[in-house]
Amino acid sequence: QVQLVESGGGLVQAGDSLRLSCVASEGTFSNFAMGWFRQAPGKEREFVATIDYSGGMKFYADSAQGRFTISRDNAKNTGYLQMNNLKPEDTAVYYCALANVLSFTRYGQTREYDYWGQGTQVTVSS
Numbered sequence: 001q002v003q004l005v006e007s008g009g010g011l012v013q014a015g016d017s018l019r020l021s022c023v024a025s026e027g028t029f030s031n032f033a034m035g036w037f038r039q040a041p042g043k044e045r046e047f048v049a050t051i052d053y054s055g056g057m058k059f060y061a062d063s064a065q066g067r068f069t070i071s072r073d074n075a076k077n078t079g080y081l082q083m084n085n086l087k088p089e090d091t092a093v094y095y096c097a098l099a100n101v102l103s104f105t106r107y108g109q110t111r112e113y114d115y116w117g118q119g120t121q122v123t124v125s126s
Contacts, residue, residue: 032099033052058070087124094119
């Protein structure tokens with residue numbers, strides 16, 4: 001059972017940046033694709049970005065494209081989400097997740113991911 005721990009969230013102002021981290025408990029991290037999702041109060045969990053096991057392929061939600069960058073360091077069992085030019089609508093709990101298989105058509109669906117972290121809160125004030 002892989003455990004994931006997110007960190008790096010906080011309260012920032014619009015236009016600021018944050019880098020979220022996701023540390024996996026096991027060395028098999030490199031065998032998984034990794035995704036970031038977020039959930040705002042009263043809303044469904046939504047896809048933000050995903051990266052394949054090697055870091056060679058990345059996909060982003062339209063809302064993240066151009067502002068967020070997903071990356072990973074398999075040697076450290078850690079994934080990252082660099083978020084720039086944050087907006088109030090980015091306010092949410094952010095979750096990282098691992099998938100055994102990265103589907104090129106379903107990577108944005110939560111059911112494609114097998115392990116989830118507990119989330120880290122990001123709050124962006126205007």
